[in-house]
Amino acid sequence: VDDLKKILDLRKLFKQRNDQIRITVNDILVLYRAIQGFGAGALQPTEQAILRQTFSKEEQGTAMALFSMAIMLGPAVGPTLGGYIVDNYAWPWIFYINLPVGIVGLFMVATFVQEDEELVARNREQAERERKNIDWAGIALLSMxxxxxxxxxxxxARNDWFEDRLIMACFATSVITLVLFVVRELTAAVPVVNLRLFKDPVFTSGSLVSSLMFAMLMAGMFLLPVFMEELLGFTATQSGMALMPRVLVMMLCSPIVGRLYNKVSPRLLVFVGVLFYLAGALAMSHFNLMTTRLGIIPSIVLQGIGFSLLFVPLSTVSLSTIPRHLLTDAAGLSSLLRQIGGSMGLAVFATLLDRYATVARHALVAHITPVRAEVTQRLAVVGQALQGRGIPADAAPHAALTSLYGAVEKQAMVLSFDRLFLLAGLLFLFIIPMLFFLKTDRSAGAPAPVQMEH
Known part of the structure; x- marks a missing residue:
């Protein structure tokens, strides 16, 4: 289809659903969020394909750097803006705030996006053929x-995994449907997802690394605000402001990385990015209940530099060997993998947070027994302090025990968060072996080394 019409329609869909979302609650809210995702989810690959088609190979690094700034700016600024809105206004304003942005986006796309007439004609011809053979089975299998x-x-984790029949059914259904999806896409005349693109090792390695990166990004966006609000007592606004240095660093570094891309091997940029992220993760793994906002800044700055060094070269290199007429398919598949990675990373780390906290809690409680003198002494001191605050003498021992358990609970959560921060950094080391598949040739839109047409 016509890229300009497509992106305008998608932005209109996003804006329309945004209007509906702001007046809904509970299950209806979830429903409209899902519908909104149909429009929003298709924007990024379409935009990325347009960038690849518009800019020359010498300009690709800079173009993708600016694109990366926009992509990373949303998740980075979101917690700050969302926290301020939640603390000072009603929650529907979270959706109202998107309306002027959507209107400006529609205007800018209609005004500035230029199209390749030859490519548009080819896309329309292909769309006419595909419209008669829409892969509804593939769409259904992938969604399910x-x-x-x-x-x-x-x-x-909440339902004891395979002890629950519904969980077992979901696991079996996901395995069966995803296997059937792969079979379907490899045999369909017009597949909804072009899996043959994975024949290209550059695209495959770049997309997988991007997926892992987004998994860790989403995990970090979940873990750090929860740590600050639940354990350090930050408000939503304060936790958002604490993350602002990462935004500023990413905005500063992305254009620099874009210029470096034309002069330095993308493998080197990604490798250095991994080291920066790992350094930030190591620093975060030492967070405790005494950590201050200033103590958080160095680690998130290091991670911001790391993400800038990772996202720009990966977004550019992974599509560098894809033919122009397959760029939209490739960008869509790469975006799908990133979204899956982000969702899976968030789900897995949320599960591990509960599991690690339980393990740490049991380990700490095992050391708290009445026969230990330091435990008895601690309870006595806390009991006396509570009596000084007006707690009756007969209730003070129980209140002291409750207070001690609360301290143990907090410490268990700290240990769990620290362990996950470290795990996120160590997982980035898996990126290093994939660097050998990243092509150092910066040519854009070159013929693919393997045949991927149907």
């Missing part, structure tokens, strides 16, 4: 497979 997998990962 991903939704049941997501439910399995998010709800499994």
């Amino acid at each position: 497979g991903l939704s049941t997998l997501q439910y399995f990962l998010e709800e499994g």
Whole structure:
């Protein structure tokens, strides 16, 4: 289809659903969020394909750097803006705030996006052929497979995993439907997802690394605000402001990385980015209940530099060997993998947070027994302090024990968060072996080394 018409329609869909979302609650809110996702989810690959088609190979690094700034700016600014809105206004304003942005986006796309007439004609011709053979089976299998997998990962820990029949059913359904989806896409005349693109090792490695990166990004966006609000006592606004240095660093570094891309091997940029992220994760793994806002800044600054060094070269290199007429398919598949990675990372780390906290809690409680003198002494001191605050003498021992358990609970959560911060950094080391598949040739839109047409 016409890229300009497509992106305008998608932005209109996003804006229309945004209007509906702001007046809904509970299950209806979830429903309209899902519908909104149909429009929003298709924007990024379309925009990325347009960038690849518009800019020359010498300009690709800079173009993707600016695109990366926009992509990373949303998740980075979101917590700050959302926290301020929640603390000072009613929650529907979270959706109202998107309306002027959507209107400006529609105007800018209609005004500035230029199209390749030859490519538009080819896309329209291809769309006419594909419209007669829409892969409804592939769409249904993918939707069912991903939704049941997501439910399995998010709800499994709460329902004792395979002890629960619904969880077992979701796991079995996800495995079966995703296997059938792969078979379907490899045999369909017009597949909804072009899996043959994975024949290209550059695209495959770049997309997988991007998926892992987004998994860790989403995990970090979940873990750090929860740590600050639940354990350090930050408000939503304060936790958002604490993350602002990462935004500023990413905005500063992305254009620099874009210029470096034309002069330095993308492998080197990604490798250095991994080291920066790992350094930030190591610093975060030492957070405790005494950590201040200033103590958080160095670690998130290091991670902001790391993400800038990772996202720009990966977004550019992964599509560098894809033919122009397959760029939209490739950008869509790469975006799908990133979204899956982000969702899976969020679900897995949320599950691990509960599991690690339980393990740490049991380990700490094992050391708190009445026969230990330091425990008895601690309870006596806390009991006396509570009596000084007006707690009756007969209730003070129980209140002291409750207070001690609360301290143990907090410490268990700290240990759990620290362990997950470290795990996120160590997982980034898996990126390093994939660097050998990243092509250092910066040519854009070159013929693919393997045949991927149907």
